[in-house]
Amino acid sequence: MPLVSTRQLLDEAAKGGYGVGAFNVNNMEQIQAIMEAAKETNSPVIIQASRGARAYAQDKYLYHLMLAAAELYPEIPLAMHLDHGNSYETCVSAIELGFTSVMMDGSLQPDGKTPATFEENVAVTKKVVDYAHPRGIAVEGEIGVLGGVEDGHGAGGTGLEHLTDPDQAVEFAERTGVDSLAVAIGTSHGAYKFTKKPDGSVLKMELVVAIHKRLPKTHLVMHGSSSVPQDLQDIVNKYGGKLKQTWGVPVEEIQLGIRNGVRKVNVDTDSRLAITGAIRKVFVEQPEKFDPRDYLKPARAAMQKVVALRMTQFGQAGHAGDYKAISIADMAKGYKDGTLSTKPEVAKK
Ligand code: G3H
Ligand code: 13P
Ligand code: ZN
Numbered sequence: 001m002p003l004v005s006t007r008q009l010l011d012e013a014a015k016g017g018y019g020v021g022a023f024n025v026n027n028m029e030q031i032q033a034i035m036e037a038a039k040e041t042n043s044p045v046i047i048q049a050s051r052g053a054r055a056y057a058q059d060k061y062l063y064h065l066m067l068a069a070a071e072l073y074p075e076i077p078l079a080m081h082l083d084h085g086n087s088y089e090t091c092v093s094a095i096e097l098g099f100t101s102v103m104m105d106g107s108l109q110p111d112g113k114t115p116a117t118f119e120e121n122v123a124v125t126k127k128v129v130d131y132a133h134p135r136g137i138a139v140e141g142e143i144g145v146l147g148g149v150e151d152g153h154g155a156g157g158t159g160l161e162h163l164t165d166p167d168q169a170v171e172f173a174e175r176t177g178v179d180s181l182a183v184a185i186g187t188s189h190g191a192y193k194f195t196k197k198p199d200g201s202v203l204k205m206e207l208v209v210a211i212h213k214r215l216p217k218t219h220l221v222m223h224g225s226s227s228v229p230q231d232l233q234d235i236v237n238k239y240g241g242k243l244k245q246t247w248g249v250p251v252e253e254i255q256l257g258i259r260n261g262v263r264k265v266n267v268d269t270d271s272r273l274a275i276t277g278a279i280r281k282v283f284v285e286q287p288e289k290f291d292p293r294d295y296l297k298p299a300r301a302a303m304q305k306v307v308a309l310r311m312t313q314f315g316q317a318g319h320a321g322d323y324k325a326i327s328i329a330d331m332a333k334g335y336k337d338g339t340l341s342t343k344p345e346v347a348k349k
Helices: 006-016 028-041 051-057 060-072 090-098 119-136 166-176 205-214 230-236 251-258 269-285 292-314 328-337
Strands: 020-026 045-050 078-085 100-104 137-142 180-183 220-221 260-265
Touching: 006 020, 006 137, 006 180, 006 220, 006 260, 020 292, 028 045, 028 051, 028 060, 028 269, 028 292, 045 051, 045 060, 051 060, 051 078, 060 078, 060 090, 060 220, 078 090, 090 100, 090 119, 100 119, 119 137, 119 166, 119 205, 119 328, 137 166, 166 180, 166 205, 166 230, 180 205, 205 220, 220 251, 230 269, 251 260, 251 292, 260 269, 260 292, 269 292
Parallel strands: 020 045, 020 260, 045 078, 078 100, 100 137, 137 180, 180 220, 220 260
Antiparallel strands: none
16 A cells, blocks of 8 residues: 555544554664554554654655555555654655655644744644645644653653643644644653553543543544553563663553544554663673674564554554555545545534
8 A cells, every 4th residue: 555644544543433553663673563563463554753763764764664664565554654743844844755644743842842832833733734735644733732851852841731721622623724633631752651550640531531522523642652561661671771660651541542532642662662672681691692683673573562462452453454545646635625624523512
């Protein structure tokens, strides 16, 4: 299948009542791990790259690896998404390269740290939508700000400082015409999300429920949604790592979100932990090894395992064959003739 729009994947997920994992990548092994997991579980999938990933791998390498993935797995609906675009220019450069959807994270200013005003967020997100939709490219916006700082990106804090306000979410969706909406519900990027298993005082799933009630047809996105499983933490630490004890977002909470309009679930940290644990294990148990394949193969397999598990838990498993690709040119027509609506259905309070 050619690279398809995230919008198509999320529309289908809404019809089927499931969520789609969006997994971050920086290199070939991570793309291979995700594609093998998608094949193993027969899942549609979103692969996403941050600005940091684009700088690390270089755009052209990433793009051609994604084309290879689409060619090698024609049965898998696959979208290539820009994660946390920080400006109009970043989004345009991703679209020009061939990304099939972009996130304009206007919740932060272009420095990726300072919270933006609501009006700034609306203005830049709408500008990206106006550029993207005529080209058939879907746009994710963010309202509210996540916690944590990952590789320089994020406002810091616990994630409770700038939670999404449901009324603002409605206004934001109406004024921007985004295809999907990331919400801030107390999660953070990275490994250190919660200091104990989260309850409703720190992980505000009731906000997802409230936003979904007001915007019943809008695809919601959960960022910072790694579960940071204990077994992966233990492997890293057993082989010389120094992770402090931490808790992520429990899978059952994500599943509650999926029952309430969450269609895209962002996961990066769990893959990082799986890879790091597997590499550390080889280094400790087989210190004589020096061929990168000796540690990258188990690293890739470990990432595949956690990604396949999440695909099953999010419900996308089994759905790869449900539909045929809509070309990006046809997506553009759909936005133009209104078959792809960008006007949210709003329920009264
Ligand atoms: O948004 C956070 C993702 O985990 C990407 O992280 O900016 O370090 O590539 P990154
Ligand atoms: P995690 O750090 O929880 O994996 O979140 C990833 C993310 O939200 C990417 O946008
Ligand atoms: Zn994120």
